[in-house]
Amino acid sequence: MSEKKGSELTYSDITPKGAFASRRNFLFGMAATGAAVGGWKYLPRWFSGPGKGSVPHPLSGVAKWPYDATDKVTPEGDVTTYNNFYEFGTDKSDPSQNAKNFQTSPWEVSVEGEVKKPLKLSMDDIMKIAPLEERIYRHRCVEAWSIVVPWIGYSFSHLIQKAEPTPKAKYVAFQSYYDTRQMPLGPQAGIAFPYVEGLRMDEAMNPLTLLCVGMYGETLPNQDGAPVRMVIPWKYGFKSIKSLVKIRFVKDMPPTTWNIEASNEYGFYANVNPNVDHPRWSQAKERRLGEFFRRPTLMFNGYADQVASMYAGMDLRKNF
Ligand SMILES: Nc1nc2c(c(=O)[nH]1)N[C@H]1C(S)=C(S)[C@@H](COP(=O)(O)O)O[C@H]1N2
Ligand SMILES: [Mo]
Secondary structure, X not given: OOOOOHHHOOHHHOOOHHHHHHHHHHHHHHHHOOOOOOOOOOOOOOOOOOOOOOOOOEOOOOEEOXXXXXXXOOOHHHHOOOOOOHHHOOOOOHHHHHOOOOOOOOOOEEEEXXXXXXXXXXXXXXXXXOOOEEEEEEEEOOOOEEEEEEEXXXXXXXXXXXXXXXXXXXXXEEEEOOOOOOOOOHHXXXXXXXXXXXXXXXXXXXXXXXXXXXXXXXXXXXXXXXOOEEEOOOEOHHHOOOOEEEEEEEOOOOOOHHHHHOOOOOOOOOEOOOOOOEOOXXXXXEEEOOOOOOEEOOHHHHOHHHHHHHHOOOOOOOOX
């Protein structure tokens, strides 16, 4: 195809998967030269039509982030078919099957609580808060499997700044979408919904904490948390809450789904820690999807330089 600037791309440029790869590389190359940032657009999910669910579509003008994990990126097909998203079923293959018709447009995220500026954000609003970046992060599930994913989003701190938390805000509480009409398997999952999570304010402000709207060059597939999720790469995967609808700034440590279900197994912090075993299995190693041999798990999932100082003086065996 002929080369166009990110801002010149039109709907007709939205191409099937294979043909897209070359343009994706081109766009990231452009961003690296500093030309494309700001030209991004959130393209509506029009092409599957109402009632048929939504399918991922390319995101343009995504800048390259300079601190990527250098591990081999996990094949997209693994990341989109091996999921935890209990609202759509508890088997790893369930979400890709059962989230196909999940309606994610229109979408609204409510930002509330201890803030000077409560917000009701549409996806278009969310896409405008900060320029999008592609960030390759390692992602480690508490179940000892891991993936390496090129996520698309921006530091959650940009949204925090927009909401202007008051000095009383010490934690951020997150809540996922939940509706049994769209998630009929939810009641059988054995855990309470809506799914809730939380971060301490400094964790939420850490530049690694990503408000995520896409992966592999496109908007998020439903099974990976469309249309907007959190990604917190130094914590076990269950902290990275999907399909966000509520962000509440609060005074006290908020309840979190897996801690509610089994507080002896899942703590609030959930920092990846090879030295603290899960009561039922070791956390020393992990299986990277697509690989055969297990690899050692790294402290803070390899992000210690960026995050360890936030936990200085804390007993990480107690605060697991
Ligand atoms: N709403 C919601 N968010 C969720 C979950 C879930 O069941 N429901 N599972 C969590 C867990 S345990 C993991 S490992 C990651 C998986 O994200 P992925 O499927 O995109 O790899 O999502 C997390 N976010
Ligand atoms: Mo997980």
